[in-house]
């Protein structure tokens with residue numbers, strides 16, 4: 001199978017490429033990535049000789065058309081992915097998440113290549129803390145931020161291209177990922193690298209917001225399950241029953257590092273901050289037989305801390321500028 005992975009130098013995409021090279025020796029992998037601030041070729045350094053890397057933009061119609069004509073399956077990870085950035089400047093989110101997805105869909109339509117669209121649970125908005133409900137594939141779309149609204153728009157484009165033009169496409173909406181190669185702007189790597197540097201973890205607001213954590217390896221095994229066995233036009237929600245509030249996550253990290261559990265700082269909250277995400281993964285488990293492997297969060301988190309400790313050369317170059325950006329925003 002010739003697989004074109006967009007955004008393969010980012011966090012989840014790079015882990016997907018590693019997993020694919022490791023577990024699917026028959027797959028010929030091409031990565032298309034613009035190497036924005038979030039993309040890093042070093043994330044693929046140890047498998048560079050096993051893949052083809054193309055530096056380019058998913059809004060470049062001629063390039064996308066050429067690459068799509070040589071692929072059997074596209075797995076579309078490329079996106080602007082950080083909520084805080086989208087609140088500061090939405091424009092790259094419109095370009096990449098909407099125009100980029102549209103550009104890919106037009107090439108998919110022309111060349112009859114299969115498409116898997118990677119999306120987020122944030123398209124469903126948020127849940128109350130005391131609500132017993134979780135997101136299902138039937139939950140109405142209600143995104144809160146420029147990031148999540150552009151992801152919602154991209155999902156709707158994919159669905160429309162399936163219905164109107166008959167392209168073969170599957171979609172997945174996943175909860176918060178953690179694991180190796182995640183940019184230091186994101187919550188867990190930011191706090192892990194702060195702790196390595198002797199800086200207190202920074203908690204937005206009261207820290208009551210809940211995220212449904214899943215290890216990136218489990219996200220990617222689910223993506224392959226959907227590509228292998230999923231039905232075209234269908235949406236599958238990916239999650240591993242990992243609900244934790246932000247305070248619990250920070251305190252688990254403080255415990256891993258052997259610090260006092262109150263040794264963190266409250267900082268300015270995010271405007272429009274979603275309260276809770278929670279995934280009902282019944283469809284994925286019962287219809288496609290997928291199960292997560294990383295069911296113990298603190299074990300997965302310990303492994304992630306070990307990875308950041310062992311790979312300082314990978315994250316250090318981005319740390320100072322990221323923290324300067326947060327300081328300017330009061331976070």
Ligand code: NAD
Pocket residue numbers: 006007008009010011012013032033034035036037038039040056057058059076077078079080081082095096100118119120121151173174175176177178183
């Ligand atoms: P990331 O920000 O770490 O990586 C994004 C990658 O896309 C980078 O390598 C970047 O260079 C590339 N990219 C950005 N704009 C591009 C463009 N115009 N053309 C080509 N490449 C471009 O993101 P991530 O956290 O790995 O997320 C990957 C996907 O998964 C996104 O679609 C995101 O919405 C989705 N998602 C993420 C999470 C999460 O917890 N991180 C959860 C659910 C879904």
Ligand code: DAU
Pocket residue numbers: 081082083084119120121122174175176177185186187188190202203204205209210211246270277331
């Ligand atoms: O739910 C899936 C989404 O998860 C993905 O679609 C996004 O791409 C991904 O970035 C993530 O979005 P969040 O906004 O939930 O992730 P983030 O890591 O930015 O923040 C997680 C939580 O931690 C959120 O409630 C905000 C909070 N936070 C974040 C930072 C950076 C803090 O308390 N302190 C921080 O320093």
